[in-house]
Amino acid sequence: GAVVSQHPSRVICKSGTSVKIECRSLDFQATTMFWYRQFPKQSLMLMATSNEGSKATYEQGVEKDKFLINHASLTLSTLTVTSAHPEDSSFYICSARDEGRFEAFFGQGTRLTVV
């Protein structure tokens, strides 16, 4: 149990376009999901906390208008990178909490390359 599915696993897009990444909890409901960004050989940096039915809470320094987060249901959160630039190229990974468990469960991650 407690499976989180993230899609797509890899995406290449052109500068100026938008990319949507989906994060789904497959066998549990998640009122809260988290989005992280990871640069090569670095740690996971929390970008924002996604709350079902309300606005996301962004960490300091994260551009809300560039990284749009929508948590429309208890099993789906989406991250949209708008007007992507090459510096947005990174590994994005989501996690979700099953309220009955201590640990967070992670999606497989999305490697975004902006050309």
Added chain:
Amino acid sequence: AQKITQTQPGMFVQEKEAVTLDCTYDTSDPSYGLFWYKQPSSGEMIFLIYQGSYDQQNATEGRYSLNFQKARKSANLVISASQLGDSAMYFCAMREFNTGFQKLVFGTGTRLLVSP
């Protein structure tokens, strides 16, 4: 504010030996949880072990054990009988249970290489 520190950027160990990965933390919340995750080159995050701040005994999960020293605010991961498949990045993380969304914050990670 919660903080996690991993001071070992890289560690080497021979197969079948034990290795300890260090983690120290800082928090003012008396109720918190400490986690270790493994990240192989594929990028997925694999949960290894959990220790709660009120747990009296050190957590163990198979070959993984957590050396929890609360007074020193350390939560070191011990991997016994290392295997080649243990080569990966290892992240220590913490969640404060009395703060807002209980977000999980990570340390900088330790790259473990297991040699034959």
